[in-house]
């Protein structure tokens with residue numbers, strides 16, 4: 465962590481100079497981006513810094529237990545009608561992932577952009593880039609930031625930060641499970657973080673509709689012989705019939721246990737004519753962030769994602785991805801990407 469102390473100092477100085485700060489969590493927020501956001505919000509509150517919290521999409525129900533999460537606004541007027549000196553973006557490899565690339569052209573003033581993240585594919589889009597790919601989560605980085613400046617951490621903040629670590633490590637089961645993430649978690653527990661509440665709301669919380677959705681995804685599982693990738697899809701119809709939020713992260717994490725898979729790919733149709741893909745692997749000889757990058761996305765070696773324009777078409781043997789404008793066969797592209 466020591467190598468980041470000068471950046472911590474720079475960020476502190478920018479915050480102190482600022483009249484108004486906005487903290488942004490990435491769209492379709494997860495436990496990590498919101499946990500980190502609430503940690504930074506706590507720091508700004510103690511420094512009496514005027515600030516707003518923003519995310520282009522609303523907080524999902526399963527994360528509503530997070531303390532003070534109601535202060536996160538999703539209306540774009542928050543971003544466009546205020547003049548900010550500093551913008552802090554959390555847990556986002558680039559501005560499009562954050563969901564604010566379109567807003568950035570319409571901002572008032574010339575804010576300093578602070579990019580705090582742990583994705584290896586981060587494009588360093590900020591004026592200050594605190595990017596630490598070895599960290600389990602952005603929340604873990606924020607813990608170190610607060611700790612470095614001896615910011616008092618109460619039970620609420622400890623719960624938020626531990627949520628980030630627990631969800632991004634899949635309950636200490638993936639590669640993010642490091643001595644450092646364990647150590648920070650132990651400190652957060654000692655500070656009163658409510659681990660039981662976090663686990664029951666995030667890792668164990670499954671609604672009937674969600675399990676029915678998983679059922680559909682499981683029934684469509686297949687392994688591609690060329691690539692060794694085990695994949696499945698979810699359609700707009702699935703989400704509409706089950707009246708459930710669009711998402712593939714949960715099922716992708718769950719499927720990561722399939723023994724014979726070189727990697728897992730879960731794709732789903734978004735309402736806007738795009739397909740979102742989530743990639744996972746447990747193998748050391750496969751880097752799924754490279755595959756994601758090939759399709760214009762990014763992420764980590766063991767977990768990554770991408771978005772492409774296209775639709776699914778049902779065939780005799782299952783489903784096929786048709787990209788728009790029409791491109792090479794999707795599976796051919798996938799096998800090219802996995803060999804790179």
Ligand SMILES: [Mn+2]
Pocket residue numbers: 496497555582600601602632
């Ligand atoms: Mn994260």
